[in-house]
Amino acid sequence: MISLPAALDARMQRETPLTFFEYMVLSVLSEQPERTLQMSELATRTSASLSRLSHVVGRLEKRCLLERARVPGAGRRTVATLTEAGYREVVAAAPGHVAAVREYLIDVLEPHELATLRRIGIAVDAAINRRRPDVDPPRTS
Amino acid sequence: MISLPAALDARMQRETPLTFFEYMVLSVLSEQPERTLQMSELATRTSASLSRLSHVVGRLEKRCLLERARVPGAGRRTVATLTEAGYREVVAAAPGHVAAVREYLIDVLEPHELATLRRIGIAVDAAINRRRPDVDPPRTS
DNA sequence: CGCACGTTGTTGACGCATCAAGTTCGGCTG
DNA sequence: CAGCCGAACTTGATGCGTCAACAACGTGCG
Structure with a gap:
């Protein structure tokens, strides 16, 4: 559990100019209808805090892989949209990412082990979010 | 896999003045005969690079939780030794750490799931270390 | 006997994550 | 309709991890 994320991240950065999280x-975004998603939605789908996402998106924007735009008349809502360059980058990186995950995880497991791992993930997530259902919560105490 | 380490780390830092890694x-060290271990050995047992360990040990030394000492006449060998204060710190932190791991992982799994998870861990570790058996390798290319 | 090399650690620079504070909206409430 | 609150982001400071370079110490080879 400790080694795998580190190993994946290391390998990704060797083969592509993308972090595992940046790739995520x-x-x-690439799977979205208009390649566009609101920041907060993107945050939950990548299981990141809004703060972290904002920083990363800021960097990705500087690298011209995506763009931000305020949604007028809708609070402070902001959406991120993948650029053409960004799309090409993901497409180029995808095979390597998939291969790494297969090599380190999928391919070394029996089908029933994989199925169990899936159940474990769901159970653990539930346990974690039971009393702390929010990421980046406002200070209530 | 992504959420668990983050959740554990967050919870530890709320309850104790120790990072998960610092705790490790x-x-x-606390389980060692003289509460003493050589840096490189400590590095492998905590699955960390020597560099990372050196930084962390440096900080822990500043906080007087352990001490470093060169071993004379044995290359550049250095050993780290837990101080009394350090020992008290681990002992105080241990129950919280154990409780967190139980709450988020152990207690939410069936015994057979736990057994499978163990096998998965071993298989994944083997896959990762197959072609990259060394941490912090010298640049050979 | 000297020196080149491998081992073992340490250090500094840099990048990323986190936390707390600030900002900008809309909506609700009195 | 005015002010207040919460939602949705952003920003800046701080701390940790990583990488590459360096340092110190034996050892064996020529």
Whole structure:
């Protein structure tokens, strides 16, 4: 559990100019209808805090892989949209990412082990979010 | 896999003045005969790079939780030794750490799921270390 | 006997995550 | 309709991890 994320991240950065998390962000966007998603929605889908996402999106914007735009007349809502360059970047990176995950995880497990791992993930997530259902919560105490 | 380490780390830092990794370091030391271990050995047992360990040990030393000492006549060998204060710190932190791991992982799993998870861990570790058996390798290319 | 090399650690610079504070909206309430 | 509150982001400071370079120490080879 400790080694796997580190190993994946290390390998990704060797083969592509993308962090694992950056890849997740771009990847989620690429699957969206207009390649566009609101920041807070993007945050929950990548299981990141809004703060972290904002920083990362800021960097990705500087690298011209996506763009931000305020949604007028809708509070402070902001959407991020994948650019053409960003789309090409994800597409180029995808095979390597998939291969890494297969090599380190999927391919070394029996089908029933994978199924169990899936159940474990769901159970653990539930346990974590039971008393702390929010990421980046406002200070209530 | 992504959420669990973050959740554990967050909870530890709320309840104790120790990072999960700092806890591991102190904990490993506390189980040693003289509460003493060589840096490189400590690094492998905490699955960290020597560099990372050196930084962390440096900080822990500033906080007087352990001490470093060169071993004369043995290359550049250095050993870290837990102080009394360090020992008290681990002992105080231990129950919280154990409780957190139980709450988020152990207690939400069926025994057979836990057993499978164990096998998964071993398989994944093997896959990761197959072609990259060294941490912090010298640049050979 | 000297020096080149491998081992073992340490250090500094840099990048990323986190936390707390600030900002900008809309909506509700009195 | 005025002020207040919460939602949705952003920003800046701080701390940790990583990488590459360096440092210190034996050892074996020529």
